[in-house]
Amino acid sequence: MLSCALLVACANGFQSQEPAAAPPPAPANASLGDPGAWTSTGRDAAEQRYSPLTQIDQKNVDGLGLAWSYKLDVDRATEATPVVVDGIMYVTGAYSIVSALDPRDGHELWKYDPKVSRDVDRQGCCDVANRGVAVAGGKVFVGAYDGRLIALDAKTGAPLWTADTVIDHKRSYTITGAPRVIKGRVLIGNGGAEFGVRGYVSAYDADTGKLDWRFYTVPGDPSQPPENEAMALARATWYGDQYWKFGGGGTPWDSMAYDPELDLVYIGTGNGVAWNRKVRSDGKGDNLFLSSIVALKPETGEYVWHYQTTPGDSWDFTATQSLILADLSIDGKSRKVIMQAPKNGYFYVLDRTNGQLLSAKNFVKLTWSSGIDMQTGRPMETPDADWTSGPKLIFPGPLGAHNWQPMSYSPQTGLVYIPAQQAPALYAPDNSQTFKGKGLWHLGSQPIALPEKPKELQGIADLYKGQLVAWDPVAQKAVWTQDYATIWNGGTLATAGGLVFQGTADGRFVAYAADTGKKLWETPADTGVMAGPMTYTIDGQQYVTVEAGWGGAFPLALGGISTVAAVKPQARVLTYKLGGSATLPAVDLAPETLPPPPPVTASAKVVGHGRELYNRYCGMCHGPDAMSGGVIPDLRYLTADKHLLFNGILAGAYASKGMPAMMDVLSADDADAIHQYLIQRAHDLQKQLAAGSGKAGG
Known part of the structure; x- marks a missing residue:
């Protein structure tokens, strides 16, 4: 599972665990490199989602009020983190629509709709979401849900170039993640594993849109030579001929991070297709590079090292969740680490120079594994993990112990703030499944079904529990937790003001003391909040912004359970400041009237x-x-x-x-x-x- 590593000399890291000094005042127009800006989806290349701003702190956060709101076009899954560069805020909503806003008052400067076909839902998993843009060199880069990568003029929104990232239009490829710009290249991964695709990440020239390199995450047609040494390594871990017919999966649909000193880009890869490894790979093999963290050279896409969190993944335990880079003191030594809390429920700390596993502990209840073997780096599967011979209730299920909602890290407290959840699933095999074509789910499992009787359904809903976990990555333990009504709560933001911000599935936006977990402030968001918040300063004023709007895999795939959240999908950008006095429009939460149904005429x-x-x-x-x-x-x-x-x-x-x-x-x-x-x-x-x-x- 641990690869041959490329060893790189140690250098100074991104953040130490020393308390952050107060930042200098931000210029009137926060721009690239300023502490008051938020220049990429994770704020910087380390993806810590930590801001050095201190104007809003533990003593005055209860004075926050709504400064302004902006209504997004489509009331569907709202998952993006806004970006503020050169005094302009860039946001995205469902169907990959981009808006440029004045961050002072939220008024619209321009809007770009890539005209994604509105019936595209069938081609992708988990709603028509978009998680944000990248901004560099006067351009805004967005991945459209239908697989196009588009460059826009940052001042006007005019399209400059479009690249088709899809390698096979007979397969269901999508894009939901935010691009990253590294060394003049725009990096983007695709989604679609559940539908039968081969995963890859691509790099395009930021000026021209020309494809520079592509790294496949799983092997291709076994009748053809492997593209490179990495694919030769991967091919030896796959069995049978079904994996190629299904596509293999392993799509890197979300997380990336970059270390400019080591000059390594890190990607997280997804699940296999079918989920069921008996269907996918004759029940054998690690199936590289499924559910892995992979280090690549950003100029060439050359493979450097990997760590596989879930060998032979059979549960949809993607490793596409947040990747965070930091320097930690471990056993008295400063270590350059990369941290992740993927779906499988373990919190991993790796040496980011070579992929060495330093520690791993579970942060939620698990039944599929009893721990990580530190000699091999492999999870120790329990007898309850194998569902290929019959139905099994397994913790966690495909929604994961932590899904795409981004976690954050504070070098001030040394804690990682994880949107954790208990979300089990009853896996039931369909071992005879074969690839059926585009637009269809290929899981190797029976379709999801829930009890139709309310009491039985409530019993299932009670198993689903949400939590914010403040995790010590050195001691590998929770320092404090906050419990929620249900799962699918939002991403987190940590600040030097000693705060952690998070939205909730039941329609609130909350601030906690980063060190103790004490709730210091909350306000109604009038919809479920899933996205990661951010903060910025402009004209000397600090603001906190979050995109709000319900949707995604939980309410779509488990509708009867998700109604515990009791929200509607009102998609908005919400921005707060000290002394803000704006108000949100009233939301009608009255239940829909059931029309009289016609008679049942069938047997x-x-x-x-x-x-x-x-x-x-x-x-x-x-x-x-x-x-x-x-x-x-x-x-x-x-x-x-x-x-x-x-x-x-x-x-x-x-x-x-x-x-x-x-x-x-x-x-x-x-x-x-x-x-x-x-x-x-x-x-x-x-x-x-x-x-x-x-x-x-x-």
Whole structure:
């Protein structure tokens, strides 16, 4: 699992654990390199999400008020961290729409819509989100959901060049992550592993958009020679011929970091396709470079070292979560480290010069592994981990112990602030699955299904718990924690003012004391907050900004459970300052009125078949068992006209509204069976509401 390492001489790191000195006053227009700016998605190349600003601190944070808000175009998953460069804020929303704002008052300077087709949902996992832009050399770089990398003029928003990053348009490639600009190159990874793609990260010339290099994360066609030594190394860890038909996966869809002194760029890679390693690789092999941290040379993409967090991953335990660089004192020595808390539930500290594992401890409850063998660096799997022979309830599940929501590190406290969660899953195998084509899920597992009875559903929902964990990466232990109503809470921001900011799934924005975890301030956000906050100064005033808006994998794939959050997807940019007095528009949280459903005309057998089809083809967006999380329409609430048009909707009548056509995989009888199942579920809900039990999923 640990590779042959390229050893690099030690040099001074990014941040020590010494308390940060107060920064000098920021210039009127915070620009690149100024302490008052936020120049990239993680603030700097180390991705610490730590600001040296101190104007807002533990003593006065309770004086924060809303300075301004900006309404984003689409009320869907809002996951970006804004960037402030040269006095302009750049934000993105759903469908990769970019806005440039004045950071003083939020007024719009320009907007760019890449015109991503609104029926693209079927081609990707976990909502049409975008996690932000990169800004360099007078250009703004954004990855569009459909796979285009676009350069815009930073002052006007005019497009300068577009690169198609997709290597095979017969496969479902997407982009949700923020690009990084390193040494004149724009780096971007793609998503799509669940749908059957081969993972890679690409580097494009920032001036021209020309492809400079590409690093594949899993091996390609076994009948062809491997592209390089890294792919030769990887190929020896894969078995059978299914992996190539499925694509392999390993998509690096989010995290990156860069050490300019070592001149190494670090990427995190994703899960395999199918998830089920018995389907993917005959149940054998480590399947490099799935679920790995990989170090590359930024000028060539040449492989340097790797560490695989989950060899032979069979649970969707991606290692695409936040990568943070820091210098830590370990055993009396200063070590250049890279830290990660991936989905699998362990917090890893590695030597970033060579990939050596220094320590690893679990930060949440685990049942799939009993610990990390420090001799081999491998997790010790428990008997409960193998679900390929029958269903198993495993902690954590595919939503992970920590998902994409970014964590932060404070060199002032020496703590990492992790948006942690307990999110188990019942994995059930489909060992006969084969690759079926574009736009379809390929997991090697049965579709997600939830109990339809409210009491049983509530019992499942009670297993899902959210938490903010302040983690000591040297001692490998929690220093303090904050519990939340449910999972899917937002990313974190640490500041030299002794604060940690985080939004919550149940619609709040909160500040804690970074050293003790005491809650010092909170304000309603009027929607679920998932994104990572940031802070900046302009005209001598410090602001704190977070993008708010509910969506993503949790409310889509587990709708009936996610309703515990009780929010709606109001997508906005929210900015606060000391003494701010702006207000948010009122949000109508009144429940939707259930239209009288038509009678069920099919047999119980047909309705049961409709349930199976629905969960396989519809449930990953509209919620399993027709229980929506409030982001995508709840199909139990179909109106009379939509019931009449139901088959037409599946044929593409609502494509421009975001509903993809499905009749390429469904027959007319299938569509009728799904329709009858939805009518039955509407009648079920009608009875629950009459009995006063329409809570979880209601």
